[in-house]
Amino acid sequence: LTRRRLLGTAGATGLALGAVGGAVGYTAAPSQATPLSSIGSGEAMFHVKHQPGITQGLQARGHLVAFDLAAGAGRKEAAALLRRWSETARRLMAGEATATGDTGVAQDAGPSSLTVTFGFGNSFFARTGLEKQRPVALDPLPEFSSDHLDKARSNGDLWVQIGANDALVAFHALRAIQKDAGEAAKVRWQMNGFNRTPGATAHPMTARNLMGQLDGTRNPKPADPDFDQRIFVPAQSTKDPAWMADGSYAVVRRIRMLLDDWEKLPVTAQEQVIGRRKADGAALSGGTETTAMDLEKTDANGDLVVPINAHARITRPDQNGGAAMLRRPFSYHDGIDPDGAPDAGLLFVCWQADPLRGFVTVQRKLDRGDALSKYIRHEASGLFAVPGGAAEGEYVGQRLLE
Numbered sequence: 486l487t488r489r490r491l492l493g494t495a496g497a498t499g500l501a502l503g504a505v506g507g508a509v510g511y512t513a514a515p516s517q518a519t520p521l522s523s524i525g526s527g528e529a530m531f532h533v534k535h536q537p538g539i540t541q542g543l544q545a546r547g548h549l550v551a552f553d554l555a556a557g558a559g560r561k562e563a564a565a566l567l568r569r570w571s572e573t574a575r576r577l578m579a580g581e582a583t584a585t586g587d588t589g590v591a592q593d594a595g596p597s598s599l600t601v602t603f604g605f606g607n608s609f610f611a612r613t614g615l616e617k618q619r620p621v622a623l624d625p626l627p628e629f630s631s632d633h634l635d636k637a638r639s640n641g642d643l644w645v646q647i648g649a650n651d652a653l654v655a656f657h658a659l660r661a662i663q664k665d666a667g668e669a670a671k672v673r674w675q676m677n678g679f680n681r682t683p684g685a686t687a688h689p690m691t692a693r694n695l696m697g698q699l700d701g702t703r704n705p706k707p708a709d710p711d712f713d714q715r716i717f718v719p720a721q722s723t724k725d726p727a728w729m730a731d732g733s734y735a736v737v738r739r740i741r742m743l744l745d746d747w748e749k750l751p752v753t754a755q756e757q758v759i760g761r762r763k764a765d766g767a768a769l770s771g772g773t774e775t776t777a778m779d780l781e782k783t784d785a786n787g788d789l790v791v792p793i794n795a796h797a798r799i800t801r802p803d804q805n806g807g808a809a810m811l812r813r814p815f816s817y818h819d820g821i822d823p824d825g826a827p828d829a830g831l832l833f834v835c836w837q838a839d840p841l842r843g844f845v846t847v848q849r850k851l852d853r854g855d856a857l858s859k860y861i862r863h864e865a866s867g868l869f870a871v872p873g874g875a876a877e878g879e880y881v882g883q884r885l886l887e
């Protein structure tokens with residue numbers, strides 16, 4: 486019995502599943518009626534055109550994890566691994582147990598909008614003899630003068646993004662994915678993130694980051710006429726290999742926030758750095774969060790009200806030849822350094838059809854010095870090709886690996 490089938494018969498009430506066991510997953514009959522909360526019952530679909538975890542709303546918990554193929558593992562092992570991973574992702578996203586040896590950690594929390602997303606890094610293709618299939622878009626990102634990158638926590642052969650609205654559900658998926666890797670691949674790095682818990686605010690609003698800003702206001706929206714063109718590789722691309730149809734490129738940056746410095750700034754100065762009001766995200770030129778920014782507006786002294794180096798001014802597509810990306814980050818906090826500084830910031834994940842026309846263009850501009858640069862530090866980086874979603878009966882990446 487799958488949880489979904491149980492939900493189908495038990496309606497909105499849902500049922501707790503009994504003992505989780507051995508080789509066959511859930512084995513016991515439902516033992517008691519425990520309603521899943523609306524958070525627990527949230528479910529994202531696995532077999533969709535674009536992999537899950539790109540256009541879904543931000544989840545409260547996330548894990549980013551990169552793997553390197555083990556010595557001796559090649560295309561065959563990678564294909565078997567992606568097949569295992571896809572089956573695990575499909576099951577867990579439906580609120581089912583793993584195929585074997587489920588740990589039981591998530592058994593009473595529903596899928597909680599779990600998404601699991603898979604990508605390939607530049608180094609994957611040489612390891613598997615698939616160099617001819619490597620997208621040009623995976624050429625290494627240029628170095629930026631402000632980079633302080635830790636190579637051990639950057640890139641990797643394979644990348645998995647896990648998001649869920651429950652910490653145990655997210656951990657359960659992470660552990661299952663790691664166990665599936667078996668002898669084929671080893672974890673290279675792992676990062677843990679979070680966002681606001683759904684339901685914490687009375688009305689849905691743009692998420693805040695750890696600097697306290699509304700972050701995501703001007704993200705492209707799936708309803709925009711050019712959304713797909715900006716975010717996803719077209720079915721008939723002239724630049725990308727056919728296996729990337731309906732896929733996207735993810736740029737991952739671990740960006741530390743220098744919060745001790747930032748928090749010393751008065752709110753008005755913080756607002757000048759971004760060019761938007763902290764409380765409601767409205768542009769400094771006035772209106773509400775969604776009012777168009779007036780880039781020309783000046784104050785009584787003739788100064789621009791949205792400063793020339795404000796982050797929200799210089800990242801705009803109309804200032805960067807149309808460069809656009811979908812930013813879908815998690816915040817992180819990994820404790821406190823010996824000097825007392827918090828190891829905290831943004832696991833910046835952005836999605837685009839072409840990283841050169843998205844992230845690279847904008848980061849080049851920011852690298853020349855926007856007002857935010859002195860309050861942040863890029864500490865790790867990754868670039869991954871995320872293929873389209875798996876059709877029924879298919880695994881993610883099958884069009885590349887078969």
Ligand code: HEM
Pocket residue numbers: 694696698699700701702703704738740741742759761796797800801802809810830831833844847848851861
């Ligand atoms: C906009 C914060 C890093 C690209 C914004 C906004 C905030 C913000 C508060 C305004 C609201 C919004 O439209 O979302 C931050 C913080 C960062 C960071 C705290 C680092 C910790 C980056 C990086 C890039 C980037 C590395 C890309 C290279 C953008 C873009 C916009 C934006 C494209 C929207 C511009 C528009 O369409 O008008 N960011 N950002 N940001 N940021 Fe950042």
